[in-house]
Amino acid sequence: MPAEPAILTPGPAWNTFVAGDNLDVLPRLAPGSVDVVYTDPPYNTGNDFVYADRFRDGSQADPYAGRHAAWTAMMRPRLQAVREVLAPHGAVFVSIDDNEAAHLRLLMDEVFGEANFLAQVVVNLNPKGRQLGRGFATSHEYVLAYARHLPDCAIDGSTTESVDEADFPRSTADGRRFRYLPLRNTNKKFNPLTAPTLHFALYGDPVTGRVATSEFPGSQALTPVFGDGRPAVWRWSRPRVDERPDDLECRVIRGRGGERVDVFQRDWLHREGGRRKKLRTIWLAEEIGSTDTAVAELKALVGHVFESPKPTGLVRRILSLLPDDVVVLDPFAGSGTTGHAVALANAADGGTRRCVSINSAEPTRQGSNARLAGLETVADITRARLAAVADQVGGGLDVVAG
Structure with missing residues (x-):
C-alpha cells in the first residue's frame, strides 16, 4: 500500500507553496x-x-x-x-x-x-x-x-x-482630540424594562461640567430620557461612571423642547491600545x-x-x-496575492x-504573456511571484511537493 502523505505544516518561512489539486492537498493539513x-x-x-x-x-x-x-x-x-x-x-x-x-x-x-x-x-x-x-x-x-x-x-x-480624525473636532488645552457622545443609550431597545440596572440618576453641574453618581454642591439630578420624553437608560453603569468621571461632562444643549441639561462622554481620538x-x-x-x-x-x-x-x-x-x-x-492561490500580502x-x-498557498498545475494559455515568459503552468506563476516576494520583501519561501 502507498504510504500516507506527510502532514503539511508551514515552517518558519512566511510563505509555503504547494503545487497540486487543493482537494488532494487540503487533507494533508492538520x-x-x-x-x-x-x-x-x-x-x-x-x-x-x-x-x-x-x-x-x-x-x-x-x-x-x-x-x-x-x-x-x-x-x-x-x-x-x-x-x-x-x-x-x-x-x-x-x-x-x-x-x-x-x-x-x-x-x-x-x-x-x-x-x-x-x-x-x-x-x-x-x-x-x-x-x-x-x-x-x-x-x-x-x-x-x-x-x-x-x-x-x-x-x-x-x-x-477606518478612523477619520475629522470625526473628532474638539480638543483640550493640551491638544487631545475628542468628540461628545450622549451618555444616554439612543437605541430604544434598551430602556428601563430591558435594562433596569442602567436607569438611575446621575448628578451634574453644567457650569463646571462635573458629573458624579452622588449629589454634590451645585449639582442637579439627571435621569436619561429619549427625545420624546420617555424614560431611557445610560450606556455606562454606576461603577464605570465612578471609575471614569473625567471622561464625562455635564452640558447645556438645545433640543426639540428648548434648552436642557444632559450628560455626555468625551470620546477620545487616541486611547490606550489604539482607536x-x-x-x-x-x-x-x-x-x-x-x-x-x-x-x-x-x-x-x-x-x-x-x-x-x-x-x-x-x-x-x-x-x-x-x-x-x-x-x-x-487554496486557489492564483497569482500569489495572498502570500504577497x-x-x-x-x-x-x-x-x-x-x-500556505495551493495552486494547480493548470497549463497557461498558448501565446499568453505567461507562456512567452517561460511559465508553463499557473502554479509556475504563483511560485515565481512568491520567490520574487521572498527576495524583495523577505520572509523566505518553502516549496513543498504536491
Missing part, C-alpha cells in the same frame, strides 16, 4: 491548524474551469442550471475541506462576482452554517466600470465571510485604518487597491502574466482584523504570519 482563509476561486463565466473534475455533473437539460451545478459541485468538497482545517476561532473569506454570488452564498450557508455568516462585502475593484458587454458598467465584486464557529471567532470587524472603528461593508478601490493596481504589483515582480489578479490591499485589510501571528491559507503585512508591523 484539522484546525489554519486561522484564516482568503481565496479567489475560478469564476464561472461560462467557460470550462480547470477544476471541472470528478464532481462535474452536466446532466441538466438547462445549460445554465448545468453550469451552475457543475461549479457548485466543484466548490462544495473544497469548502468542506477548508472547514475541516479551520480552527474553531477561524474564518473564511471568498471572492466572487455576480455569476455565482447567489449560489456561493447558499453553498456557504450549507457548509459553514447560516448562523456563522459574517458579511457580504462589496469590493469596488474597477472604479471605471467594465465597458464591454450589455447592461451596466459593473464596478464591483464581493467577498463572502463566514466564521468556523461564530461564538469563538477571532475576527475583529474593526480596524484603525478602532467597525469596517463598513463597501470597500473602495482608493482604500484597498483595484484590478489595475493589482496588475501593476504583479508586473513589478514577474511581469504582466496573469489576468485580473486581486490587489494585496484587499488581503491586508482582512489580515488587519486578526492577530499578527495567524496561519493563513489560500502576508509578507507585506509582516514587513510593515513585525508580525509572524505564515501563509
